[in-house]
Amino acid sequence: MELSKLTIKEIKAKVNNFEEISEDLIEKLAADSRKGVQKLARQIVRRQEKREEAIAKFKKMSRHEDRLRQQGYNLIAGIDEAGRGPLAGPVVAAAVILPEDTLILGVDDSKKLSEKKREELFAVIQEKALGIGVGIVDSQTIDRINILQATYQAMREAVADLEQVPDYLLIDAEHLPETDLAQAAITEGDSNSVSIAAASIIAKVTRDRILVDYDQQFPEYNLAQHKGYGTQKHIQALREHGPTPIHRTSFKIVKKLS
Structure with missing residues (x-):
């Protein structure tokens, strides 16, 4: 890649298509006189470091x-x-x-x-x-x-x-x-x-998708936001409207507000 003939935008478009960037290309980018290209080189280094960390984490979790x-x-x-x-x-x-x-x-x-x-x-x-x-x-x-x-x-x-x-x-x-x-x-x-x-x-x-669907049936409970967890707003809605058929009436706070 002959960097001098490319604009910064064109360089970004090309390197973004590469999954991994060679050290040789990173050195060329860092040595370019344009600050935008130098910044791109630093961004690529950080991106590749993060990828290596993610690979190492995945291997550890395996x-x-x-x-x-x-x-x-x-x-x-x-x-x-x-x-x-x-x-x-x-x-x-x-x-x-x-x-x-x-x-x-x-x-x-x-x-x-x-x-x-x-x-x-x-x-x-x-x-x-x-x-x-x-x-x-x-x-x-x-x-x-x-x-x-x-x-x-x-x-x-x-x-x-x-x-x-x-x-x-x-x-x-x-x-x-x-x-x-x-x-x-x-x-x-x-x-x-x-x-x-x-x-x-x-x-x-x-589960979140199920609760978003339930939100359409019971909009006053705002289930799409809290997904059924016992937030203040959810408990307040229970106080005002009582439990729905999808509430767990065996749970202490729901039983109390039934």
């Missing part, structure tokens, strides 16, 4: 899956849930099987990600995963069997929803009862396992 593959397990499903604490809506669990050679940069505990980033990663996981299963347990069932048992039920439904039967389950902080599959509970698994982190994103985005 250590549980790598260890299990060395032991002969191939279809390793990460499992996580979303919606255990809210006052309204279902609890949703997801099970995700990722291929061995995948690289999904930025995957992390869904609670640490912005809504925009979760949506972006949701699409990437859908594209790259070997299998995705989702389990949804409604508020009436939560009231009947309690939230812990409802969470377990959602997790079992998510595993059953997979097209392939996994040979190992990695679960965020839980052991899943009533299953014969080999499993391990991973402490803070959504931050320490790529499979569980991917499952946390699928579960969170799926």
